[in-house]
Amino acid sequence: MSNQPRLAFIGLGIMGQAMAMRLVEADYRLIVYNRTRAKASPLLARGARAAATPAAAAAEADVVFICVTNTPDVKQVCTGPGGIIESARAGLVVVDHSTISPEATVALAADFAARGSVFLDAPVSGGDVGAQNGTLSIMVGGDGAAFERVEPVLRQMGQTITYCGPSGHGQLTKLVNQILVSVTNLAVCEALVFARKYGLNLEKTLAAVAGGAAGSWQLANLGPKMIEGDFRPGFTISLQQKDLHLVLEAAERTHTSLAATSLVHQFFSAAQAAGHGKDGTQALYTVVDKLSSPQ
């Protein structure tokens, strides 16, 4: 790999497109692939090239980044027809930014290792704003030497970049993140519903408690949105549910009993039933509120 590796990016959704744009802006040579080809346009306008398949993109790249939604999507672009594995060779590094099953991750890493390539799991957190500003947290698992080689490229996209350990440990760390995010979200919902039922001034209540032992990112950022009934998505309930499904599946495999995480998962199901799937995770508030409402 030269000092300026040739890059490929597979998956140009809201996150992937913003991340790929930062690579183009850093003057990396970039080839992109997306199922819906029109999404590549802004990148092509900045000098990126388009490939017809993931395999074609990987054939002309030293490092291939993936950012798609779920485990089956990653398997499809890796080992499906026209998948990256068809161009796998010694030295190729695949970096998967999707949040997917840790178990499937280990299997994919083995598939690529059999062809002399490396598959790193590197899920992110920080949302679309973090992707645009290059301030994502990136949690990386897999071959340590390959991590060191791609780290300079990751620095274009992320601020907190942690090497978590062997294959799958990046995904597991992301799942830890989702446990924290979800249960803390429920803490905020219960606190605000309790406060509202007693007629407390909610803004004053937030101000009184947010700076101390009760404080959290969720309280500071989602609390005011719950109070205002602003359910526009930063991160949607449907995506959070996908991640909590991965959490509970992984917990089941190790016989880990996660009562509160499981409860949040059920409450998010209720939110989805009420039509809040595409709302932000702060719409969890509506479920806790409805439980204690007259109708």
Add this chain to the structure above:
Amino acid sequence: MSNQPRLAFIGLGIMGQAMAMRLVEADYRLIVYNRTRAKASPLLARGARAAATPAAAAAEADVVFICVTNTPDVKQVCTGPGGIIESARAGLVVVDHSTISPEATVALAADFAARGSVFLDAPVSGGDVGAQNGTLSIMVGGDGAAFERVEPVLRQMGQTITYCGPSGHGQLTKLVNQILVSVTNLAVCEALVFARKYGLNLEKTLAAVAGGAAGSWQLANLGPKMIEGDFRPGFTISLQQKDLHLVLEAAERTHTSLAATSLVHQFFSAAQAAGHGKDGTQALYTVVDKLSSPQ
């Protein structure tokens, strides 16, 4: 009330003693009462005087502060034999820093109002360190004019001082604080047990997630203690249980369904059963860990 009101302080436990000491150090004239008289010694050595009963202390004070443990204790020093109410008169302000029932608070405020006095609820958070450094959060409910008169004295003890509304709203805001603290604590426990079962490096995991949407005071402060198995108390499980009892009692009165808070209360009961009542609230970790352990 002169610019330098005469003060009394009832209840010289760890919190009360540190708070009273800050008043003496600010050169307020102070008279103290404690059931166990020896606890007054450090304050008497700094110039405070001791009273034989709460009523005797209140007779020589413009503002009486209370810092005891629970609702019955506050009732005892207020309306029991030799209680403050025996010295109640126009202009007397009673400031209760204990965390007690909002309902009992409203009743006590009415008792004092009938004698021309004011009873403010002013529970605190911030622990013994906050009490020593004068950095407590103080959440005040009750008569607004009386609050303004005592606020300069409160500033000797607290940093974030919030007037929350009518009588009981200080206590209710404190209960909101305890919902947040407790459920966020459980979020940290489940995240770390999940991580440990998969053999993640726990310090790295914390570092990877603490700065983002998963971040909280509980994670930053209790997470490392859980990892180290350091269960020395900042705030004990027994005291947290007392407060969660108040939360769930208040929730029941308004038919507010708090599933996660209730779950934490049950898990803290399990911690108490295992002998962790006098440990810090981070010992909640042992319950979540034990649930998923072989023995």
